[in-house]
Amino acid sequence: MPKIDILMPAPMSPEVISALDDHFILHRLWKQPDASKFLNKTGPHIRGLAVSTLAGRIDHALFDRLPALEIVANFGVGYDNVDARGAASRGIMVTNTPGVLxxxxxxxxxxxxxxxxxxxxxxxxxxxxxxxxxxxxxxxxxxxxxxxxxxxxxxxxxxxxxxxxxxxxxxxxxxxxxxxxxxxxxxxxxxxxxxxxxxxxxxxxxxxxxxxxxxxxxxxxxxxxxxxxxxxxxxxxxxxxxxxxxxxxxxxxxxxxxxxxxxxxxxxxxxxxxxxxLPHIGSASVKTRAAMGQLVVDNLLAWFDGGKPVTPVPETT
CATH class of the missing domain: 3.40.50.720 (NAD(P)-binding Rossmann-like Domain)
Incomplete structure (x- = not known):
């Protein structure tokens, strides 16, 4: 079975990147010289997003470029950077990383x-x-x-x-x-x-x-x-x-x-x-950030394995 295409708009930890590379075809949007041209070509194949607040606002502007998108896996318990209601209206799952932090x-x-x-x-x-x-x-x-x-x-x-x-x-x-x-x-x-x-x-x-x-x-x-x-x-x-x-x-x-x-x-x-x-360090320990990153990966794996993510947000359940 071919690997699933996942898009990461902005850098995440090396551990998350490595784990996603192992299981998916991970596209690094921040490395593309022309992001719009890349999305025109590859956007229709993207089925998952791995995002953090560094990616900026994740809403209809990006959803429109990703017609096959099924899930947005957010790094962080807060997910106000993601338009979860807009995602839900399109049948897109959104997950976050509660509990571990x-x-x-x-x-x-x-x-x-x-x-x-x-x-x-x-x-x-x-x-x-x-x-x-x-x-x-x-x-x-x-x-x-x-x-x-x-x-x-x-x-x-x-x-x-x-x-x-x-x-x-x-x-x-x-x-x-x-x-x-x-x-x-x-x-x-x-x-x-x-x-x-x-x-x-x-x-x-x-x-x-x-x-x-x-x-x-x-x-x-x-x-x-x-x-x-x-x-x-x-x-x-x-x-x-x-x-x-x-x-x-x-x-x-x-x-x-x-x-x-x-x-x-x-x-x-x-x-x-x-x-x-303080420079927004509430969850910023090595151990906790690793656990949060693993939950991003686990949510994507669980979704594509059986359609049941580990920690879906209320708006999309």
Whole structure:
């Protein structure tokens, strides 16, 4: 039986590329001198896509060029880079990589929270700049006595909550609906959650429904001792409103692993002393990224072997 043609629009890890080469005819679109000409010739034969956020938006513009496309295997639990509803309307399956990254992202979230509140990066810079002999680093705020609100209590949100339980802090949450098996206090709106807490952790999916969900009203509700942690998608936070809130003292500080226009980060945010910034590394460990890549491969293999992918997204099931 001839091998199936798979298209990879942008580079993925060498392990994923190697595994797909073993099982499929893998076409590397980024290596084509004329992508449009290549798609005109080869597009009708492509039955699968392996994509990450580096590929940009995957929607009708590409679907139209791939009339035989059956599946889009996305690298990442978030798949707002893929028009899943548009894919579903064409009978195209979409998969993602949930589960294998939950603990890694939760670990990073706690690290970012502690770094932001205890001002760990600022303290390190103080030492490296030779300032310790001139006097002690200023006292930091504390996690003690705080109430943490989790905006989006999905699998990763629950992993974050389990870790926070060990820190002895109160936990509350907001999501699309109250969860019957969750003992934490539930708030009907994000504003109500922010008003009741002084730490807000955003871990909701990206996309149009959550764009700028964390806005000026929520930041005001969070208050002058409040800390925002965003490990969701950059689009979830209104960065202009966040900059204004940080500069004016409307909130105390923020820890950000994601940004609206990655990898470009507004200089205005970088210049603020009360922000800790990371280059979107929530799941970026060798072990976890390897597991995510393997799940991309497994989804493609399972689909073409029997039409039942391992982790389909809800829109296409």
């Amino acid at each position: 939950d603990d890694e992202v939760a670990d990073l979230t706690l690290g970012l929270l502690l770094a932001t509140i205890r001002r760990i990066p600022q303290a390190e810079r103080y030492l490296r700049d030779g300032l310790w002999p001139t006097g002690s680093f200023p006292l930091s705020p504390t996690l003690r006595g705080r109430r943490v609100g989790i905006l989006g209590l999905g699998a990763i949100g629950k992993a974050v909550a389990r870790r926070l339980d060990g820190f002895g802090v109160e936990i509350a949450y907001h999501g699309r609906a109250r969860q019957a098996d969750v003992a934490y206090d539930y708030y009907e709106t994000p504003v109500a959650l922010a008003k009741a807490c002084d730490v807000l952790i955003a871990i909701v999916p990206g996309g149009a429904a959550t764009r700028h969900l964390v806005n000026a009203d929520i930041l005001t509700a969070l208050g002058s001792d409040g800390v925002l942690i965003n490990v969701a998608r950059g689009s979830v936070v209104d960065e202009m409103a966040l900059f204004a809130a940080l500069r004016s003292g409307t909130i105390l500080g923020a820890g950000l692993d994601v940004f609206e226009n990655e990898p470009n980060v507004p200089a205005a945010l970088l210049d603020l002393p009360n922000v800790v910034v």
